[in-house]
Amino acid sequence: xxxxxxxxxxxxxxxxxxxxxxxxxxxxxxxxxxxxxxxxxxxxxxxxxxxxxxxxxxxxxxxxxxxxxxxxxxxxxxxxxxxxxxxxxxxxxxxxxxxxxxxxxxxxxxxxxxxxxxxxxxxxxxxxxxxxxxxxxxxxxxxxxxxxxxxxxxxxxxxxxxxxxxxxxxxxxxxxxxxxxxxxxxxxxxxxxxxxxxxxxxxxxxxxxxxxxxxxxxxxxxxxxxxxxxxxxxxxxxxxxxxxxxxxxxxxxxxxxxxxxxxxxxxxxxxxxxxxxxxxxxxxxxxxxxxxxxxxxxxxxxxxxxxxxxxxxxxxxxxxxxxxxxxxxxxxxxxxxxxxxxxxxxxxxxxxxxxxxxxxxxxxxxxxxxxxxxxxxxxxxxxxxxxxxxxxxxxxxxxxxxxxxxxxxxxxxxxxxxxxxxxxxxxxxxxxxxxxxxxxxxxxxxxxxxxxxxxxxxxxxxxxxxxxxxxxxxxxxxxxxxxxxxxxxxxxxxxxxxxxxxxxxxxxxxxxxxxxxxxxxxxxxxxxxxxxxxxxxxxxxxxxxxxxxxxxxxxxxxxxxxxxxxxxxxxxxxxxxxxxxxxxxxxxxxxxxxxxxxxxxxxxxxx
Amino acid sequence: xxxxxxxxxxxxxxxxxxxxxxxxxxxxxxxxxxxxxxxxxxxxxxxxxxxxxxxxxxxxxxxxxxxxxxxxxxxxxxxxxxxxxxxxxxxxxxxxxxxxxxxxxxxxxxxxxxxxxxxxxxxxxxxxxxxxxxxxxxxxxxxxxxxxxxxxxxxxxxxxxxxxxxxxxxxxxxxxxxxxxxxxxxxxxxxxxxxxxxxxxxxxxxxxxxxxxxxxxxxxxxxxxxxxxxxxxxxxxxxxxxxxxxxxxxxxxxxxxxxxxxxxxxxxxxxxxxxxxxxxxxxxxxxxxxxxxxxxxxxxxxxxxxxxxxxxxxxxxxxxxxxxxxxxxxxxxxxxxxxxxxxxxxxxxxx
Numbered sequence: 001x002x003x004x005x006x007x008x009x010x011x012x013x014x015x016x017x018x019x020x021x022x023x024x025x026x027x028x029x030x031x032x033x034x035x036x037x038x039x040x041x042x043x044x045x046x047x048x049x050x051x052x053x054x055x056x057x058x059x060x061x062x063x064x065x066x067x068x069x070x071x072x073x074x075x076x077x078x079x080x081x082x083x084x085x086x087x088x089x090x091x092x093x094x095x096x097x098x099x100x101x102x103x104x105x106x107x108x109x110x111x112x113x114x115x116x117x118x119x120x121x122x123x124x125x126x127x128x129x130x131x132x133x134x135x136x137x138x139x140x141x142x143x144x145x146x147x148x149x150x151x152x153x154x155x156x157x158x159x160x161x162x163x164x165x166x167x168x169x170x171x172x173x174x175x176x177x178x179x180x181x182x183x184x185x186x187x188x189x190x191x192x193x194x195x196x197x198x199x200x201x202x203x204x205x206x207x208x209x210x211x212x213x214x215x216x217x218x219x220x221x222x223x224x225x226x227x228x229x230x231x232x233x234x235x236x237x238x239x240x241x242x243x244x245x246x247x248x249x250x251x252x253x254x255x256x257x258x259x260x261x262x263x264x265x266x267x268x269x270x271x272x273x274x275x276x277x278x279x280x281x282x283x284x285x286x287x288x289x290x291x292x293x294x295x296x297x298x299x300x301x302x303x304x305x306x307x308x309x310x311x312x313x314x315x316x317x318x319x320x321x322x323x324x325x326x327x328x329x330x331x332x333x334x335x336x337x338x339x340x341x342x343x344x345x346x347x348x349x350x351x352x353x354x355x356x357x358x359x360x361x362x363x364x365x366x367x368x369x370x371x372x373x374x375x376x377x378x379x380x381x382x383x384x385x386x387x388x389x390x391x392x393x394x395x396x397x398x399x400x401x402x403x404x405x406x407x408x409x410x411x412x413x414x415x416x417x418x419x420x421x422x423x424x425x426x427x428x429x430x431x432x433x434x435x436x437x438x439x440x441x442x443x444x445x446x447x448x449x450x451x452x453x454x455x456x457x458x459x460x461x462x463x464x465x466x467x468x469x470x471x472x473x474x475x476x477x478x479x480x481x482x483x484x485x486x487x488x489x490x491x492x493x494x495x496x497x498x499x500x501x502x503x504x505x506x507x508x509x510x511x512x513x514x515x516x517x518x519x520x521x522x523x524x525x526x527x528x529x530x531x532x533x534x535x536x537x538x539x540x541x542x543x544x545x546x547x548x549x550x551x552x553x554x555x556x557x558x559x560x561x562x563x564x565x566x567x568x569x570x571x572x573x574x575x576x577x578x579x580x581x582x583x584x585x586x587x588x589x590x591x592x593x594x595x596x597x598x599x600x601x602x603x604x605x606x607x
Numbered sequence: 608x609x610x611x612x613x614x615x616x617x618x619x620x621x622x623x624x625x626x627x628x629x630x631x632x633x634x635x636x637x638x639x640x641x642x643x644x645x646x647x648x649x650x651x652x653x654x655x656x657x658x659x660x661x662x663x664x665x666x667x668x669x670x671x672x673x674x675x676x677x678x679x680x681x682x683x684x685x686x687x688x689x690x691x692x693x694x695x696x697x698x699x700x701x702x703x704x705x706x707x708x709x710x711x712x713x714x715x716x717x718x719x720x721x722x723x724x725x726x727x728x729x730x731x732x733x734x735x736x737x738x739x740x741x742x743x744x745x746x747x748x749x750x751x752x753x754x755x756x757x758x759x760x761x762x763x764x765x766x767x768x769x770x771x772x773x774x775x776x777x778x779x780x781x782x783x784x785x786x787x788x789x790x791x792x793x794x795x796x797x798x799x800x801x802x803x804x805x806x807x808x809x810x811x812x813x814x815x816x817x818x819x820x821x822x823x824x825x826x827x828x829x830x831x832x833x834x835x836x837x838x839x840x841x842x843x844x845x846x847x848x849x850x851x852x853x854x855x856x857x858x859x860x861x862x863x864x865x866x867x868x869x870x871x872x873x874x875x876x877x878x879x880x881x882x883x884x885x886x887x888x889x890x891x892x893x894x895x896x897x898x899x900x901x902x903x904x905x906x907x908x909x910x911x912x913x914x915x916x917x918x919x920x921x922x923x924x925x926x927x928x929x930x931x932x933x934x935x936x937x938x939x940x941x942x943x944x945x946x947x948x949x950x951x952x953x954x955x956x957x958x
Binding site: 070 | 795797798800805809811812813815816
């Protein structure tokens, strides 16, 4: 039994009928409501106009009746009221005098009906001549009926309704015909063409009949059919291309399901596992209850990794070829969703890495051996460093002992030997007093005295060179002495400059600086051929800086270092012991500057 | 004593009466004017022809033209400026050899500007005689004021239509008196159409509008009686007076209805006959005053004398001796004195 629900009936209607139905409903709604609004508006307007008319008449009469009522000219009053009475809306005009009552009443054409009247009452006021105040002398009452307005409103409403109905009918008719000609026909033809295209006739084309939406739709359908044709062709081409890539790939490409069944495999995959072709491989898998080529644990593990990471990258697996030889493969894979079921298939790429695996194993063995050797070497180096540090400590200790020894020897020579020689000199002088003038003995004694004095001089010199006494009075004094001594012995002018306050240094530091200066000047005297030397001790906030500058022939600093110059080595070692920085700045024929910088912290810690 | 006349032919006078030949609701005034003119004509031996216009001023102009075209023209034509048509009548009569005397209503200043004054542009217009209406109004109000003293007077006035000069003059006299007296006050003056009904209606409304009013005056008999009817309707203590003193009003005065009436207007025709008689006999009234005479002869008739006045004027009116006023018959040098006392000498206190 056929069953038609209204919804089904509506659904099965043609577009044309639906549009016409919608239009009819819409137009009826709009026209109906507009007509209603217009009619209501018209009604409001007419009633309001009636009210205004009544008010105007009342106002007019209240003014124009002032003089007649003041003079109580009943005739004039009657004339005025009668003149306005013939209007069909008029029910009554009445004039009353204050304290008196009605003076004049004029009935209009319309009978009195108290329910449907507009009543306006206005006072009649008279302004007497002179400055007397306005005086209310009566009232005018205007009664107009709404009935006439209501009648004309009803007529107007009917006219509006008829007009709207005719317009709607005409509109409907015109739209019906237009829609039929402009929409339904072209849509039917389009429908037919689309059916043909859907049926596979990709060369079918719609006829473009107009430039409107339907025409544009036809153009688009044509363009869609063309694109469909192109994309089908290109799809086929691509399929051929990708199939060739898969077939010719060097990597094994396969499709694996959760049960371990290979559903797809390429020739490379079959070759990798020792089969003549993919079909043989897939058949072998089926024969082995899908335990080959992947063991069930491997399959489970692969799907687990896929679930956890979303992809499988560089997983290495051990498989067994058809001939029983184990091989290592590297596997990259992604899940393939089928009908929304997450990753029921695994689409993978497989490479034989057995050879690479072997090479990596070899490399690992080499690396382990190298690591062992490096560890041995590091241990040895550490021992060497410890040894060098001890040697340096020893060297420093020896240097300290030597300096102490020098100091002691210098003191002994100066004090003991000096005193003895002085005593000897005095004795010789006493002896000379006992000798006759110009005797041989006197001459001898004089000779002795000269020898003694020379000896005293030599002793002093030796003592000074062992350790200048001036060093006991501070570094500045010692350096000043050194410059004078250098000048005296080498005849090269050497000037000492002190910049800033005199630094207070530990004995070890002062001695080291002094020895470096001494060694520098020795080098100048020996090699520089200088004509002037300047020794500058600069003391500032950052520390102490000693500069020895000569204008000699200079030297190649790098060459001098490479040539194991013990002088330079000694200087460097002394500098290192007091945490100072020693720099040589020189070039051939450009003099030489030696800078020794001792930081403020080094000075402080060295106390 | 009756005058005796020479053998010369009797002067012929035509009176163009604006009123009705028989009374038809507008009062007896114009009939009374004709009546006393006839009395005078008889006394002076003059021929009087009265043409009634029946209140139709166009008819009146036609009558003037007809008189002017008469081959046998009268010696004198007496006209009235009723409804302001006297200038047309004067122009029509200018062609006639008859002398024209204007009575009762003077020309308005506008009319005079157009046609000139007596004996100027229109040579045969020899004079104008009117009553001093202002004086009459003043006298009436004085009497009514005395009656309500010492309460003071709150006065409602009902005068005639504003286009008739006499209605304004009467009101002016009332105003003049009221402005002189400190405890008298004019509530309102309204203009009426001279009729009983209109006056009654106006009085009803005005009495409601001014409950304090105690005096009403009206500019003619009918209006006075109309106002009286309104007062009686309301049982108000209001004195009503008026001008005119026609029989009906006089009876009301006598019966204690109306308080007083100003009497004498209807003698104007008789005074005209006196002046024309003297003029015809070489005694030009211009020599005893002016070509324009405003005569002060109107007097107040109150209850005490009303009956007697009525009797003298209306019952025995044919015996009134107007010859007393003729300067031709009674030569004297002063101006004309038309004092009513002289012919009503039986009435003791005519104020």
